[in-house]
Each structure stands twice: as structure tokens, then as C-alpha cells.
Amino acid sequence: xxxxxxxxxxxxxxxxxxxxxxxxxxxxxxxxxxxxxxxxxxxxxxxxxxxxxxxxxxxxxxxxxxxxxxxxxxxxxxxxxxxxxxxxxxxxxxxxxxxxxxxxxxxxxxxxxxxx
Amino acid sequence: xxxxxxxxxxxxxxxxxxxxxxxxxxxxxxxxxxxxxxxxxxxxxxxxxxxxxxxxxxxxxxxxxxxxxxxxxxxxxxxxxxxxxxxxxxxxxxxxxxxxxxxxxxxxxxxxxxxxxx
Numbered sequence: 001x002x003x004x005x006x007x008x009x010x011x012x013x014x015x016x017x018x019x020x021x022x023x024x025x026x027x028x029x030x031x032x033x034x035x036x037x038x039x040x041x042x043x044x045x046x047x048x049x050x051x052x053x054x055x056x057x058x059x060x061x062x063x064x065x066x067x068x069x070x071x072x073x074x075x076x077x078x079x080x081x082x083x084x085x086x087x088x089x090x091x092x093x094x095x096x097x098x099x100x101x102x103x104x105x106x107x108x109x110x111x112x113x114x115x116x
Numbered sequence: 117x118x119x120x121x122x123x124x125x126x127x128x129x130x131x132x133x134x135x136x137x138x139x140x141x142x143x144x145x146x147x148x149x150x151x152x153x154x155x156x157x158x159x160x161x162x163x164x165x166x167x168x169x170x171x172x173x174x175x176x177x178x179x180x181x182x183x184x185x186x187x188x189x190x191x192x193x194x195x196x197x198x199x200x201x202x203x204x205x206x207x208x209x210x211x212x213x214x215x216x217x218x219x220x221x222x223x224x225x226x227x228x229x230x231x232x233x234x
Binding site: 033040041042043044045048058088090092104105106107109110 | 151153159160161163166207209221222224225226227
């Protein structure tokens with residue numbers, strides 16, 4: 001199994017409070033991703049990182065920011081949580097294959113966030 | 117635009133039946149990758165297979181097999197002699213690799229929930 005951990009695993013918070021989710025990897029992979037999973041929507045990409053301090057937006061980035069100061073850590077921040085951000089959040093990692101082709105993404109265990 | 121459609125929202129079968137999960141995709145990329153992931157009731161996402169657009173050979177792994185047909189933009193997944201442990205949500209996903217500037221981002225279908233009853 002890929003060495004990916006997410007913390008916290010469960011969190012309940014109130015509308016308007018800031019929340020930070022952490023993804024930590026021990027694989028030294030270059031690419032890291034944050035997805036959210038909602039019923040009826042599958043998984044949707046929030047933000048991704050292609051290196052330290054290199055990040056970009058995904059499909060549903062509004063209301064979220066990310067930071068990556070070390071290869072192993074990728075943080076997702078909800079500056080002011082809203083009820084629409086209640087979801088399960090998954091982190092994923094992948095590496096760059098020799099031919100610059102897509103490598104497989106491996107997922108962390110997920111964080112269940114509830115915003116009241 | 118890239119899109120993945122899993123038309124079957126839920127499927128219920130009895131143990132030992134064969135079941136096929138459908139996946140249809142849309143992409144303008146000439147090089148792309150297709151994936152299947154399994155999400156059991158415990159919630160984690162488990163990688164099952166990756167297939168690139170240049171390789172249309174079908175693949176078999178134990179009771180699992182995959183049928184990739186570029187002509188119909190489909191990448192279907194068959195479980196032979198299903199078991200209760202196969203009960204899960206199965207996701208099909210598409211990536212355009214790094215050529216389209218997407219940095220390998222995955223586009224997921226909405227998933228098919230498979231229930232295998234004893």
C-alpha cells in the first residue's frame with residue numbers, strides 16, 4: 001500500500017470557521033491531489049500540486065486553498081467553512097513515469113468533514 | 117472536454133452470477149488513460165487497473181476482466197462468479213496524461229454500486 005495518511009480522519013466544525021486538512025506521504029511522489037466525494041457526483045478535483053510550492057486549481061476550487069512547502073505534505077484549507085463543503089475529502093499521489101505519461105494515482109483513507 | 121459516464125447507478129446480483137459494469141468516456145486527447153477503482157463499504161479507494169489508449173488488448177486478472185474498445189469509447193469491467201466481497205462502488209476514471217496540461221488529473225464517473233447477495 002502507498003504510504004499516504006490524512007488527518008484528521010473525521011471533523012465536525014461550524015460554518016465560518018477555518019479548517020485545514022493534511023495529507024502526508026512517505027513515497028516521495030511529485031504529484032499530489034485533493035478530491036472531494038459527494039453523493040451523485042463521484043470524485044471531483046479541488047486542487048493539485050506538481051511540486052513543492054507548485055499548485056494549480058481543479059474543477060471545484062472555489063472556497064479552498066492549498067499549500068505545499070515540503071514534498072511529503074499537502075495541505076487543504078477551507079478559509080471559512082460552509083455547509084456545502086460537507087463532504088469526504090481524499091488525497092491522492094502519483095509520480096512522473098519515465099515517458100512523462102500518467103502514472104497511477106493512489107488514494108489516502110479520506111477525511112469526513114461535516115460543517116454545521 | 118473530458119467526460120466519463122457510468123450509466124448503471126446500482127446493480128444487484130446473486131452470488132456466483134457474472135456482472136458487467138459499463139463505462140463510456142469522451143476525450144479529444146489522442147493519448148489517454150483509463151482506470152477502474154473499487155470503493156468497498158469501508159470507504160477507501162482501491163486501484164484495480166490502468167489502461168492506455170494505445171493498448172486495446174483485453175485484460176484478465178483472476179475473476180476480473182476488462183474490455184477496452186476504442187471504437188465505442190468504452191472500457192467495461194466484468195466480474196465472473198461474483199462474491200459477496202465484491203460488493204462495493206466501482207469508479208471508472210479518465211486521464212489525459214500530461215500532454216493536455218492537465219497534469220494527470222483524473223475525471224471520474226459517478227460510480228456504480230454493486231451489491232452481491234448470498
